[in-house]
Amino acid sequence: MAATIKDIARVTGLGLATISSYLNGGNVREKNRIKIEAAIEELHFEVNELARGLRTNLTRTIGVVIPELTMLFCAEIITAMEDALRSHGYATIVCDCRTDRDREREAVEFLMHKRVDGLINMPVDRTGEHLKRFLETGKPLVLIDRKIEGLSCGSVLVDNQDAAYQAVRHMLDLGHRRIGLIVGPQHIHAARERKAGYEKALREAGLPVSEETIFYGKDDMNSGVEGICRLVRDNPDLTGVFAANHAMTMGAVIGLNEMGISMGKEISLVGFDNRQFARACNPRLTIVAQPTDRIAADAAGMMLEALSGKDGQPRTAERLRAEILPGQSVRDLRGSL
Amino acid sequence: MAATIKDIARVTGLGLATISSYLNGGNVREKNRIKIEAAIEELHFEVNELARGLRTNLTRTIGVVIPELTMLFCAEIITAMEDALRSHGYATIVCDCRTDRDREREAVEFLMHKRVDGLINMPVDRTGEHLKRFLETGKPLVLIDRKIEGLSCGSVLVDNQDAAYQAVRHMLDLGHRRIGLIVGPQHIHAARERKAGYEKALREAGLPVSEETIFYGKDDMNSGVEGICRLVRDNPDLTGVFAANHAMTMGAVIGLNEMGISMGKEISLVGFDNRQFARACNPRLTIVAQPTDRIAADAAGMMLEALSGKDGQPRTAERLRAEILPGQSVRDLRGSL
């Protein structure tokens, strides 16, 4: 059905190698170039990437494994990344592993089976066990958002400690002295860093860090609800809370609503990620937002570079800064001193 | 590097065809089956789908083109769909076209170039022009959420008229008589249907339908903000509004917040989609929610069936029902008669 280079060769009277050479940017005599281009036009020829891939052992396909596509943070990154990769001819196969280690391992295996040329992963399994076999192939790997110690590959991270520091610092600057933290499981690198940022800000302000004002959640919405309820109940003197990821931020907002506590008046809140959600809150939520577009652009760039140059595995470790977006969810306590 | 069926043939002393037959579920003598399985185990053999695809002209890959991955509605569908397809060995290449017709056309062409075995599309271009060339390949096409007249393919839709009807009916039942509508552009089928449902509910209640209480937006958040502001300003007697898609729902909530109008007291609101957002609103937002899991399961099922059976193009047109999830954003006006 579809035309092949054989057809082009037949029509132009040239050899297969010449056509192939033309297709791959080789040197072809002007005369022949024109003939070939005419034939391609006429026959609607398109290279069969499958056949090419069989020879070159390349699929022009990148695998992406993420925890939850329904997390806006992931969706934003995927969108921008897919766009960048596609504009370079690469297809993106996205696998959502539902924050499940077994599913994540399966996804990586599936993608290896599909012979992707490279892998981008926002890892759930902190051991990196699921990536060992992939790394043996020597194909490029880029980690997003979470780093894994001892894995030699590229990575694009956000400075989580600084993000949390900014959030807490914002409340401190507005006069808050008793500030709670809702944070994810401490075996997750990012969650540990965010806690460290919280502690750093408090210590810098000469305030004590107490485990009573810290709630360790599961990075999901229900943890946020539970967290805010517990923190408020157990700490009557609490004036502000920092929720250190988006799902738990939503949970915290819901929890305040359901307890009938007025956000920004009785309890101040700084959330994490998702500008739209922040704007839809009443009053508008103050958040620290991660630079998803930069993350995506850097990860895609790192991958494309590794793919084009033969420098093999990327080693760069980018570290990007989050920014704080003030709303009205933090009360100014400085007047009430 | 990787083992091939030749290696298996060599190790087992069998012919290529026998191995291939085994691999494709053919009949192989018990003895040989065991030998083959041992060899596969020993050599860590995995079929090269690329090579297989070159022969069979099949890639075991499905292309999906959607308007915005960052719309939770899309993300939820993709997640469930990818899961279903992957469990049947199919990879999913998702292309986000940013609600842009040109990008959508490019995406379809890209996927054809990648020789996907089937295409699932939530179309932006209402003419279906971008799908013409794909349909000529005879490969299965399934449309999601929006139908295109005169295109013979499978489709999974939500009963949009009924969804809107339920929403408006809910407010009518609670005593509202002057109800506004924020709806998408009328060249979009779904938006037309939702408007029809709104009108049907009003007429059934013996109420007039006036263009003054209808705002035609662009299906984005800003339209929602603008819509609610305009409706409230132009209709002093308005007591309730139905926002007929999620982005505009968020916009409407934001608009009310920014105007300082209390939702559920001064103005009642029924929104569209996104259970999490609804729960995070203050007070909790009443919404009609689309059955994303069913949509995904049905679309994937339709695709897999078309792919397995040789019945070619699917023709079924599924129509699913949305459900109303009551919150506290609709005031009960029946007492104040």
Added chain:
DNA sequence: ATGAAAGCGCTAACAA
């Protein structure tokens, strides 16, 4: 710069 020919790993006729 170009052509002939081999072969990537697999499937599918056809024979045996």
Added chain:
DNA sequence: TTGTTAGCGCTTTCAT
């Protein structure tokens, strides 16, 4: 049931 053989469409030596 199994083996032999011929490609799928392309790239890539190796000659020319």
